[in-house]
Amino acid sequence: MSPATQAPMFVREMGLSARFGLYVLACLTLMAADARYDALGKVRTGFNAVIHPAQQAIVWPFDFLGNASGFFTVHSELLHQRDQLLQERGLLRARLQEYQALQAENQRLHTLAGLPPEPGLRRVPAEIIRAEQDPFSRKVIVNRGSLHGVIAGRPVIDEAGLIGQVTQVFPASSEVTLLTDHNQSAPVQAKRNGMRILVSGMGSDSLLEVRYLDLHADLKPGDILVTSGLDGIYPPGLPVARVLAIELPRHNPFARATCQPLGGIGQHRHVVILMPEARS
Secondary structure, three states: OOHHHOOOOOOOOOOHHHHHHHHHHHHHHHHHHHHHHOOOHHHHHHHHHHHHHHHHHHHHHHHHHHHHHHHHHHHHHHHHHHHHHHHHHHHHHHHHHHHHHHHHHHHHHHHHHOOOOOOOEEEEEEEEEEEOOOOOOOEEEEOOOHHHOOOOOOEEEOOOOEEEEEEEEOOOOEEEEEOOOOOOEEEEEEOOOOOEEEEEEOOOOOOEEEEEEOOOOOOOOOOEEEEOOOOOOOOOOOEEEEEEEEEOOOOOOOEEEEEEEOOOOOOOOEEEEEEEOOOO
């Protein structure tokens, strides 16, 4: 037999269409078997168990980035809300302080309005509008002047006591020299025993002094000093100061007493100028 007529050793391969049809038939058969008898359930379970770690490894970076993005977003929102709350709290505190200041000022005005009348005197309410910037003097400017009947030399008080004296008068304002000025003095007497002395300023809003005090003077810490009225300027009985301490002399024959002003010197805005009543 010649090689040309010898039968082939292998059968010719199946065509593409036949293979495709065979695959489709196999798939349909498996689907039908799985749908009716759950034939591939164990296969799916095993396959899922094998690929689940890989799925988790693939998904984990995306989940992490999503969670991190959410965390930073929430953190930024919380920081913004915190800043807003802090700002609102600051505004509320400022408004509360303003309200408290207005309430205290209103209370002082009521107290000033309720002061007992001084015989032969009328009150001119005034407001401090400026404090002089001279470090060697204690003076303020009030918003009442000659147009309001103010004259120089008149005493100025608040609800607690004497604070100073009108020293210059302008048409719409006046200069008040505070009792704590170095060059300001007032004749006073001890309320306990009536002893008359002269109290003077020291340049500080919180201190007064009695410069020339007799060694045997009956003056004690805690004594209240009021105006004596002997100078014809300050009416008698105005509260002036409380004695803090008595200093014995070292190189001179006089003792010295330091006192605390009773009036709100350097503290309040509203004061009263005591003017003589107009004669009819």
